Amino acid sequence: xxxxxxxxxxxxLLLSVLARGPAHGYAVIAALRDxxxxxxxxxxxxxxxxxxxLESEGLLASSWGDAGGRRRRVYRxxxxxAAALRARRREWETFAGSVRAVVGWAT
Amino acid sequence: MGxxxxxxxxxxxxxxxxxxxxxxxxxxxxxxxxxxxxTEAVRAGVEEGLDERAAAARAIERFGPPRVVARRFAxxxxxxxxxxxxxxxxxxxxxxxGMTTVGVSGAVAAGMGxxxxxxFVSGDHAGVTYTPARCAEYRALEPGAATCEEAATRHHxxxxxxxxxxAGVVGLAALAASALVRRRRRQAILVRLLPEGLxxxxxxxxxxxxxxxxxxxxxxxxxxxxxGAGASLSAAIVAAVAGAIGAGxxxxxxxxxxERQPAQSSM
Numbered sequence: 001x002x003x004x005x006x007x008x009x010x011x012x013l014l015l016s017v018l019a020r021g022p023a024h025g026y027a028v029i030a031a032l033r034d035x036x037x038x039x040x041x042x043x044x045x046x047x048x049x050x051x052x053x054l055e056s057e058g059l060l061a062s063s064w065g066d067a068g069g070r071r072r073r074v075y076r077x078x079x080x081x082a083a084a085l086r087a088r089r090r091e092w093e094t095f096a097g098s099v100r101a102v103v104g105w106a107t
Numbered sequence: 108m109g110x111x112x113x114x115x116x117x118x119x120x121x122x123x124x125x126x127x128x129x130x131x132x133x134x135x136x137x138x139x140x141x142x143x144x145x146t147e148a149v150r151a152g153v154e155e156g157l158d159e160r161a162a163a164a165r166a167i168e169r170f171g172p173p174r175v176v177a178r179r180f181a182x183x184x185x186x187x188x189x190x191x192x193x194x195x196x197x198x199x200x201x202x203x204x205g206m207t208t209v210g211v212s213g214a215v216a217a218g219m220g221x222x223x224x225x226x227f228v229s230g231d232h233a234g235v236t237y238t239p240a241r242c243a244e245y246r247a248l249e250p251g252a253a254t255c256e257e258a259a260t261r262h263h264x265x266x267x268x269x270x271x272x273x274a275g276v277v278g279l280a281a282l283a284a285s286a287l288v289r290r291r292r293r294q295a296i297l298v299r300l301l302p303e304g305l306x307x308x309x310x311x312x313x314x315x316x317x318x319x320x321x322x323x324x325x326x327x328x329x330x331x332x333x334x335g336a337g338a339s340l341s342a343a344i345v346a347a348v349a350g351a352i353g354a355g356x357x358x359x360x361x362x363x364x365x366e367r368q369p370a371q372s373s374m
Contacts, residue, residue, distance in 0.1 A: 024143070025140055025143075025144055026143070026144045026147045026148065043169065043170065043171040043175075044144065044148075044169050044170045044171065045141075045170045045171035045175065045176035045179065046171065046176075046179060048137070048140055048141070048144075048176075048180075049176075049179040049180045052137075052180065067143065067147075070142075070143055070146065071139050071143065072143050073136065073139070073140050073143070
């Protein structure tokens, strides 16, 4: 999938990954790649600014953990993040359904 | 992680640090996270069979160019926040100039005292009297004074010069802080939200009004031949000079802006 197509849905994807449990940035990127069988493979540096923005909006929270003596930032979904995820899932399903309907109609 | 891959990661982090802008704590957090990410990516590459150098190169390539990554961390432009920042800086600059001007007027007052006597600067107006208790306080503060009035004059002269000097020090500190903040606000494109020339215009107006008011205050004792005119006169002179500098700067700003306007063709 082209990176430009993915950008618009990045927030939904990140919130969905973190809904499964707290994770650090590398694990989130790996989950995106593995969960999509390699379809979602955008530049990894784009994910951290998105995580920081979601945290500043109150949808995520983060804290420092320890990874073999190295400091690691771990993110988790907040209550507001869970509510936002539900809302964005509904929007996505409505949008995807409409696209499927038109594309199906066109063919 | 071996030293070859660590060097590559360190070089990447150095480039990222140079490109990042913002608060020190935020920058530090980004660097720690990116360092952790690249370290883990290198480890994963080695586990997949790549050598250290190739694993580091792949990790860095996947992460993206440092300048591109740094741009994505930049806070989105907020007109409200930027306007508030520019207003605060303008007020800080005006306050610094104002307080420094007060300090300079203290030096002028000290010079007037040396040239014309302390009575000229801080002598009491006609009709001012002190209670015995107040006199005793002044005599205790100025034991070398021959009379209560002389003690009061010396004490008030000291206050005029010292308080204004202290204000001058505060003003210079405010100007230094203002200059430091302006230098640290590195922006590729400076969005001017306040009208050009606003600060010098406001300074000219404020100093002009102050100079007029202080000059009026000095006129009566001057004409009456009484003491005390120097305190207001010294401040009026310095305020008038500061106002003139502000007005000149404002006019020069208008001139520069007029030169920047594209020439209008006449039909």
